[in-house]
Amino acid sequence: MMTTPSSITSNELNFLVYRYLQESGFTHAAFALGYEAGINKTSIDGNLIPPGALITFVQKGLHYVELEANLESEKFDGDDDFSFLQPLDLITKDVSELQRIMKEKKQNLLKERETEKERREKDREKQERDMDKVEKVNDQEREREREKQQKEPKDNFAEDHEDNKAKGKSEENGVGGPEPMDITPTPQFEASEIHSSEVTILEGHGSEVFACAWSPTGSFLASGSGDSTARIWTIPDAPCGSHMLPPQVHVLKHFKGRTNEKCKDVTTLDWNGEGTLLATGSYDGQARIWSKDGELKNTLAKHKGPIFSLKWNKKGDFLLSGSVDKTAIVWDTRTWDCRQQFEFHSAPALDVDWRNNVSFATCSTDNMIYVCKVGEGRPVKAFAGHQGEVNAIKWDPSGSLLASCSDDGTAKIWSLKQDKCLHDLRDHHKEIYTIRWSPTSLGTNNPNQQLILASASFDSTIKLWEVEHGSLLYSLNGHRQPVYSVAFSPNGQFLASGSLDQCLHLWSVKEGRLIKTYSGGGGIFEVCWNKEGDKIAACFSDNTVCVVDFRV
Template structure:
């Protein structure tokens, strides 16, 4: 029987382009296409189109074109061609006899997000307004930063298990940083007041091959894993209250923040829990996605970031404490200072705002040259922000200008995290590297209120696609060095010695991009969650995978995790799921995880 023909029509193409423009932030151009293409009447408009689907299809088309070009009877060129394929350039093979055939094409190409320019712009749209709505990073492909990561098609073919020392298949050159050669990506970082750059030669790390991704057959999990239903769309963020241990918050694409009253011991009744409070954050229905949740240290206030550019702060009793529309673009990150006095917000409008929480007013506005993607606090007065302009600003609550500008990344900086002491800052980027910045504050005798920051940098190299997540371990290595973990769109997670930059382990159990990575508060565990629906738990001491859970829902991606541990013996993880649910895993009730650990 002949296979059914492949069909495609203009309406489908228009809907793909419309989804791409919406994901990339080009609202005016998308609106024009919606009306001129009469997409209101399209049967495809309401269908869920995964984030970055248009680019994904273009990359697959290029891979097919590459196979076709190298399979026309000239087998000598199949593996020896050293010329890459691009979207708009005619391919001309280049044969280098000295290079042995090493290229192996995968059925599923590396995940790619939207490019930073639209396919076409409305003639009536000013160029500067287009620039302000440039696409975000892979973490924030509408932002994971994340905050709306690409929803991979669950039915797509899984990528083969990756060898970290093997070359990646060639793909479209959609970003300058990612199309550079390996040699150029290893060039020395730019100097910041002559820092001591540490880039040691990295030994080949040990790769842990993927074991069967199932829990032991004889393990009775009972009610150790439940899923809370209440949201009507993808759940992007979640956060446990730091003092009221029964309260869990979750934020969704449906524009609602839910507060859940979670009992200390999960049971069959917990499965039927409904949120006891639901806060509506939908000032506009078009851009209602919630991107960030953060509790202050006292557990009394919850900050909410949203794509509608509105900052909201709620009390623990779900009352609106403060609201502001001073940002002119989607808010990607909200972070309270460590003492709870200040709140910092990062936005697509290229600015970071500092808010006085008690006075309910903006204290300062800092401007970047690119969209602001993430931020984190070093102490009660210093914080850092990163952006698509490839730099990191160290900012003070007492100064309008940056205390330091950290340069060195060659791609958009997706996420930054400070260690617990605030003496180091870790950043990850589209340039496939992680940088650890050691900072020492210096008081100026003549100006007591002014600080300078002396910076030194360690570069972690090894990932083969965009690095989108980082985490500091609360425990140190046996040699006294700090331990860090990183996650990438190359589907691997890695453990590193933060002082030497040496990669200690590579975990290859995921088959799709990893969206979330975090150490447990006591440092006993490392957890990862990805677009393939798998939650993997690792022992960072033994450096091996010890347990896994799989979301069997067709929409199975895991976007974010929030870990809760306290003295009552509670040890559980909340998961933000694409399936419109919030997952809860009680680790104390999983037999495979019951082992002794020395407190940090």
């Protein structure tokens, strides 16, 4: 006896799948949305769902969950190629396995998001504490100034000298080094104020300017901002000032022009050695390569989190990037493929720096520093010793010494010849945000000058260190708020510093004294010198970039 096959409508099959998912534990509202979408899309009764549609339906429901997870996370953009489950998972794994995979991956995502949220909260608390401290210091300074005005100039100078001695720390000098001294915030007897008429102010960015860098060739200045753009400015050779003609500018857009696109802050940038290409790193996890004329050449999209650091090697055949996704990537600049991805850190990578053309160092919020080599599967060296997040690392000009600075308030100098640090520099009282080596000593254009390390801290001071013995040369105390950036002049004789107190200071390295200062309209995030050493750029939180002529 023959039986007639029973027919089932598409709606009925969708309902059966929906009930199956519910009874199997998939109770998320996303699957109800997926079910309703299935009803609306296949609403003609009597038409069976074609082969493969069942998988598509289930996957659509899962994608709602993924989309929700992405929207909850502030780390990834909606355009990112980010997925909890792959189609093969849906076909080969049962429901319990799919649930486990989704749960684990979502937990990892939430954990990374919490880590970043804690970091932002920590930075906010730091700034609030620093502002409170600065206000107290300002009150004390104003009171002292009123008292000083009632005294003779001679007595006033003697009192300042005694204050310097009281404030300064007792420090042993290295042999032959200059005597340590402190520079007090007020009064500055010899520092000259740079008038705004002597400064070229570059306007156009729509948000804070986080990074700036001069091209190693030509008069090009690059800037990166929270407005999702970088800009390449052509700076004339003429003296700076309000009379200067507006510079030419190329706007490098990091978005596709959609009005609902999330912000893609430009977090870091770096020129190649020839000055022909500019690399920018963005909060969307992508690195972009631009010509000096502003043409987008390549987009490098392998990181799964914001890029915080980008560096070309000297030869120019590799580009190194470090990301919140805990990894560093070496890109082959001939093909723009990922040459190697290094996954050694257990937390976001904050900074990277090349030692030579094939080896480099990375640092992270996991307190660790790793020295790696292209082609090697494991770190060449691991440096452990910091008790807080390592904010920055820098190799000295010879590539033999590595300096690091941390939230633990210390800077350290390391050598590949030993595991423990050579020098543990502990004179700062708060977190150290950045460090820089002087372009001096053997292997530089200034071989007869001693090598010096500068460290800048949230305690508002800059320290200059003699490297051979790890002793303090000078403590530069002219700023009133956290110092975010320092940079040595190409000849190594001067230091520029920028602070949240809105001041750009210029110091004599040899004498440890403040010689020039400029007050801008916002906090300063980065300062840099051009290759000739006669112009300094600074980027500000008031959306501007300033260029200052340097003449002693």
